[in-house]
Amino acid sequence: MDLLRGWLSGWENTEMNLVRGCAPPLLSSVILLVAFLVYFYLPYWRVRAVPGPPATFLVGHLPALAKYGPDILRVFAKEYGPIFRFHMGRQPLVIVADAELCKEVGIKKFKDIKNRSSPPPTVGSPLHQDALFLTRDSTWSSMRNTITPLYQPARLSALIPTVQSYVRALGGSISAAQRQQPFVPFSDLALRMAIDVIGATAFGVDFALSAAQPQPEAGGDPHFAADLLSECEESMAYLRMDLSSSLSTVLGLVAPALQIPLKHFLERLPGTTDRAIRAVEARLCRRIDALVARRSGERERGEGSVDFLAALLRARGSEGDEELLAPNYIRALTYEHLLAGTRTTAFTISSVVYLVAKRPDVETKLLHEIDAFGPRDRDPTADDLHTKFPYLDQVIKEAMRFYTVSPLVARETSQQVEIGGYVLPKGTYVWLALGVLAKDPNQFPEPDVFRPERFDPTCEEEKRRHPYAHIPFGIGPRACIGQKFALHEIKLTIIHLYRHFVFRHSPHMESPIELEYGLVLEFKHGVKLIAINRDASSFD
Numbered sequence: 001m002d003l004l005r006g007w008l009s010g011w012e013n014t015e016m017n018l019v020r021g022c023a024p025p026l027l028s029s030v031i032l033l034v035a036f037l038v039y040f041y042l043p044y045w046r047v048r049a050v051p052g053p054p055a056t057f058l059v060g061h062l063p064a065l066a067k068y069g070p071d072i073l074r075v076f077a078k079e080y081g082p083i084f085r086f087h088m089g090r091q092p093l094v095i096v097a098d099a100e101l102c103k104e105v106g107i108k109k110f111k112d113i114k115n116r117s118s119p120p121p122t123v124g125s126p127l128h129q130d131a132l133f134l135t136r137d138s139t140w141s142s143m144r145n146t147i148t149p150l151y152q153p154a155r156l157s158a159l160i161p162t163v164q165s166y167v168r169a170l171g172g173s174i175s176a177a178q179r180q181q182p183f184v185p186f187s188d189l190a191l192r193m194a195i196d197v198i199g200a201t202a203f204g205v206d207f208a209l210s211a212a213q214p215q216p217e218a219g220g221d222p223h224f225a226a227d228l229l230s231e232c233e234e235s236m237a238y239l240r241m242d243l244s245s246s247l248s249t250v251l252g253l254v255a256p257a258l259q260i261p262l263k264h265f266l267e268r269l270p271g272t273t274d275r276a277i278r279a280v281e282a283r284l285c286r287r288i289d290a291l292v293a294r295r296s297g298e299r300e301r302g303e304g305s306v307d308f309l310a311a312l313l314r315a316r317g318s319e320g321d322e323e324l325l326a327p328n329y330i331r332a333l334t335y336e337h338l339l340a341g342t343r344t345t346a347f348t349i350s351s352v353v354y355l356v357a358k359r360p361d362v363e364t365k366l367l368h369e370i371d372a373f374g375p376r377d378r379d380p381t382a383d384d385l386h387t388k389f390p391y392l393d394q395v396i397k398e399a400m401r402f403y404t405v406s407p408l409v410a411r412e413t414s415q416q417v418e419i420g421g422y423v424l425p426k427g428t429y430v431w432l433a434l435g436v437l438a439k440d441p442n443q444f445p446e447p448d449v450f451r452p453e454r455f456d457p458t459c460e461e462e463k464r465r466h467p468y469a470h471i472p473f474g475i476g477p478r479a480c481i482g483q484k485f486a487l488h489e490i491k492l493t494i495i496h497l498y499r500h501f502v503f504r505h506s507p508h509m510e511s512p513i514e515l516e517y518g519l520v521l522e523f524k525h526g527v528k529l530i531a532i533n534r535d536a537s538s539f540d
C-alpha cells in the first residue's frame, strides 16, 4: 500500500512538474527517444511489406556488407526472393535481383524511377552532385541529351588512335616490368593506362603514367597531372560509405536530416575529416577550373582537339545553353570521367587477362581469332572492333559476368510505383543487383564456371536467356554513357596484348584471388602475372 501511495505521489509530482512546464529529464528523454525511433523507423515502415533479413539497430546490414561484400546479396536473394529489403543504417534499400524486374525498373517504369539515390559521402558536394551520375529530373535529361552526341560512333572512332597509343605504352610497360621485376603488376599497369586514356581523351592532357620517361606537359603546369591524380585519389578514399567514413557521412546513414548541418559545422573545425574532404574538393575544383579556362582560350584561338572537354566547350559555344553548361557542370562532367571511366575499365581488362591465363582452351581460341585478323601493325578500326572479333566479345562478356565491376546500381522512385507486387512510395531507394543477376543459375547454368561460349549467339543457353540477365553497363535510358568507349578501349588492349604476349599467374599472387568492394569491385592485392613474349616462345 505504501509502495502504491509513494508511486502515486511521484506521479502527482510529475504531473505538477509538467503543469509547471518543466518535464523531468527522464520524461524528456523518453519523448526524445520515441521521436527518434519514429524518425528512424519511418523509412522502414513505408516498405515493411517487402521481405528482408532482420537488421541490426542503427547500422542495419552495413556490418554484413563490410564483411562479405556484395556477395551477401546473393545469399539474401536465395532466402528472400528476387526483391528484398537491405538496410544501409536507417535507409532501407529495395534490392531488385531478377532480370524481368530490372527491366520493369530500368525501362518500363523509368519515368517514375529515373533518379539515382545520392550516397551520403557525396551529399552537399557540387563536384559530385553536378555530374551526370547524380543530377536529377529535367536537369539530368537535358544534360544527357546535350552530351550524348559527344559519345557517338564518329567521335569515338576519332579517339581510337589516341587510345591505341596508350595501349602500346602498356605493352612497353609490361615488357619492362617482366625484365626488371619478379612479376608483372598487371592490374596496376592497366589502371595507369586507363587513367592516361581518360587524361588524353577527357581532359586533353597527357598524364604520362604509362610513359617510360614522363614528359612535363607542354605549355602548361608541369605538376598538373600529378597533383590532380593525387587529389583525386585522396578524394575517392573519402567516398567510402561505411562506419569508418567522416562523421557527417556516418550520421547521414543514421539521421540524414542532420547530415548537412553537421557537415557545415565540422567543415569549420580543424582536424576533422569533413574539413579535409572540403579542402581536397576545393583544390580539385580550382585545378580543373584552371584547366577549363586554359582550354577555353585554346578554343578561342582555334586550336582544335578531339577530347571530351574541348567538345564540351564547343557545345557550350554552339548550344548557347549557358546554364546547363555553366562552369560547375563542365567541371563535374569532366572530373566524372576519372571516377567512372578508369577503375571500371582497368578492372575489366585485368579480369579478362586473369581469367584467360588459367584457361588454355580459351586462350588458344582467342589467339586464333586475333592472329587471323592480320599482321600486328594493322590497327583495328571501330568497325573491325565491332564485327571481326566475335569470340573476344564472348570472352569480355563472360569476364564482366564473372566479376561484375559495378554490382549495384542505385535508383530512387520519384512517384509511388508498384514493382514485383509491392507498392513503393515516392522516395524509395530501389537498387538493381547486377552482381546477383550475373550469378543466377537459371540464366547462367554453373554460374561459377568461366565459360565464354555461353554467350555464343547460336548456343541454346544464350537463346534461352532473358535479354536483360546480363547488364554490366546498367539498363535503359540511364545506362552507362561510356559503354561503347569502354568496350573500344578494352578490345584494343586485349588485341594488342595477345598479339605480343600470353600470360600466366605469378606464384606471387594469392590463390584464389581476393576481391574488395570500394567505389567499384577491385582486386585486393592486384593481379600479378608472368608475361611470355610470343616472339620468344613456342606459343605461335
Ligand code: HEM
Pocket: 106, 132, 133, 134, 144, 336, 337, 340, 341, 342, 344, 345, 348, 405, 406, 409, 410, 472, 473, 474, 475, 476, 477, 478, 479, 480, 481, 482, 483, 485, 486
Ligand atoms: C567497363 C567499364 C564500365 C562499366 C562496367 C560501367 C558501368 C556503369 C554502370 C553499371 C552504370 C549505371 C547505369 C545504370 O544506372 O543503369 C554506369 C553509369 C555511368 N557511366 Fe559507366 N561504366 C564503365 C565505363 C565508363 C566510362 C569509360 C565512362 C566515361 C567515359 C563512364 C561514364 C558513366 C556515366 C557518366 C554514368 C552515369 C550515366 C547517367 O546517369 O546518365 N562509364 N556505368
